[in-house]
Amino acid sequence: MSNETPDQGVTFKSLLFNENGKFCLPCTLYKSFQYISGTTGKSVTSPAPIQEETISKQSTALSTLPSSDLIPGSRTYVKEDPPDVNKLGSASWTFLHAVAAKYPEKPTPFQQEEMSDFLNIFSHVYPCFWCAKDFEKYIKENAPNVKSQEELSIWMCQAHNKVNKKLGKAQFNCDFWKARWKDGWDEQ
Amino acid sequence: MSNETPDQGVTFKSLLFNENGKFCLPCTLYKSFQYISGTTGKSVTSPAPIQEETISKQSTALSTLPSSDLIPGSRTYVKEDPPDVNKLGSASWTFLHAVAAKYPEKPTPFQQEEMSDFLNIFSHVYPCFWCAKDFEKYIKENAPNVKSQEELSIWMCQAHNKVNKKLGKAQFNCDFWKARWKDGWDEQ
Numbered sequence: 559m560s561n562e563t564p565d566q567g568v569t570f571k572s573l574l575f576n577e578n579g580k581f582c583l584p585c586t587l588y589k590s591f592q593y594i595s596g597t598t599g600k601s602v603t604s605p606a607p608i609q610e611e612t613i614s615k616q617s618t619a620l621s622t623l624p625s626s627d628l629i630p631g632s633r634t635y636v637k638e639d640p641p642d643v644n645k646l647g648s649a650s651w652t653f654l655h656a657v658a659a660k661y662p663e664k665p666t667p668f669q670q671e672e673m674s675d676f677l678n679i680f681s682h683v684y685p686c687f688w689c690a691k692d693f694e695k696y697i698k699e700n701a702p703n704v705k706s707q708e709e710l711s712i713w714m715c716q717a718h719n720k721v722n723k724k725l726g727k728a729q730f731n732c733d734f735w736k737a738r739w740k741d742g743w744d745e746q
Numbered sequence: 747m748s749n750e751t752p753d754q755g756v757t758f759k760s761l762l763f764n765e766n767g768k769f770c771l772p773c774t775l776y777k778s779f780q781y782i783s784g785t786t787g788k789s790v791t792s793p794a795p796i797q798e799e800t801i802s803k804q805s806t807a808l809s810t811l812p813s814s815d816l817i818p819g820s821r822t823y824v825k826e827d828p829p830d831v832n833k834l835g836s837a838s839w840t841f842l843h844a845v846a847a848k849y850p851e852k853p854t855p856f857q858q859e860e861m862s863d864f865l866n867i868f869s870h871v872y873p874c875f876w877c878a879k880d881f882e883k884y885i886k887e888n889a890p891n892v893k894s895q896e897e898l899s900i901w902m903c904q905a906h907n908k909v910n911k912k913l914g915k916a917q918f919n920c921d922f923w924k925a926r927w928k929d930g931w932d933e934q
Contacts, residue, residue, distance in 0.1 A: 630922075634915075635918055640928055646840065646844050649838075652834065653841050657871050659828065661871070675863065682857075683845050683864060685845055728823065731817060731819055743827060
């Protein structure tokens with residue numbers, strides 16, 4: 559996704575707030591946080607441009623790679639393999655939990671319908687066929703609760719825990735969904 | 747997402763093939779690949795269970811953490827902060843490129859409609875408001891090409907490059923979409 563506002567360039571200097579003036583964590587680089595107090599968005603000071611540092615670090619790292627590790631014709635892209643089931647699962651849960659945490663606290667009927675449709679289609683297009691089938695089955699037995707941000711976030715947490723259980727992983731305490739996926743742990 | 751087949755437990759022993767018997771990379775752990783030839787799925791030998799190793803390594807790492815770094819009441823979950831704009835962007839692109847790479851080569855009209863709807867809703871629910879607005883604008887000016895897996899994958903690559911350009915990052919050569927997001931680099 560684009561990590562900038564349409565008119566802010568690539569310095570991430572003004573990405574702390576969203577359309578209604580509220581703090582927008584998913585619009586912000588943690589790198590910026592050393593300049594502000596916690597994750598509340600108060601006392602904001604513009605951080606130095608991030609992009610230059612990123613490119614600098616990337617160049618240093620890449621300069622040590624044999625050219626055979628780079629994509630032909632590229633000086634920056636390494637031959638990274640497609641995501642396996644774990645990397646895809648981790649990336650997808652990060653995306654889904656973040657979507658739920660940013661869902662409106664009081665969604666309109668249209669927003670509720672769109673979210674239900676989105677999760678339904680998600681279960682059809684998810685690249686791991688078996689995982690998609692499991693998710694489709696879970697949705698049929700446990701309709702996504704799209705009534706509010708909190709209800710959707712807890713539903714997502716419970717859906718994730720169902721998978722954790724299948725994989726023999728520990729259950730995440732859904733009481734902490736907001737700290738994990740929305741506000742951070744500063745005030746915990 | 748679930749990383750298992752409904753009836754295979756958590757050993758990932760039988761996740762190499764999808765519903766039509768074809769090799770399914772997004773269903774597979776790279777850990778398994780040391781047991782098979784390349785990414786073709788040929789000469790498959792079941793790998794040792796992954797989960798135990800994962801838990802073992804995780805436990806070792808966690809045992810060195812102060813309890814204040816762990817979520818109250820948990821012995822396994824650390825207080826990880828919500829994803830920032832970079833982590834969310836990286837996770838979301840991984841998900842989107844993988845979805846495109848697994849999209850049917852000859853999608854039905856229904857599958858094409860669902861994918862168009864999915865990307866449209868994606869631009870409404872993406873957690874970073876500014877990023878979502880950029881993506882929504884891009885979709886309006888460049889309708890997703892959902893006619894085939896290759897066309898959708900190249901469209902996604904071009905959409906990502908539009909963001910790369912905005913961020914001052916190098917352009918990815920979309921001729922390599924299949925090696926990067928579907929087949930891997932073994933035969934490159």
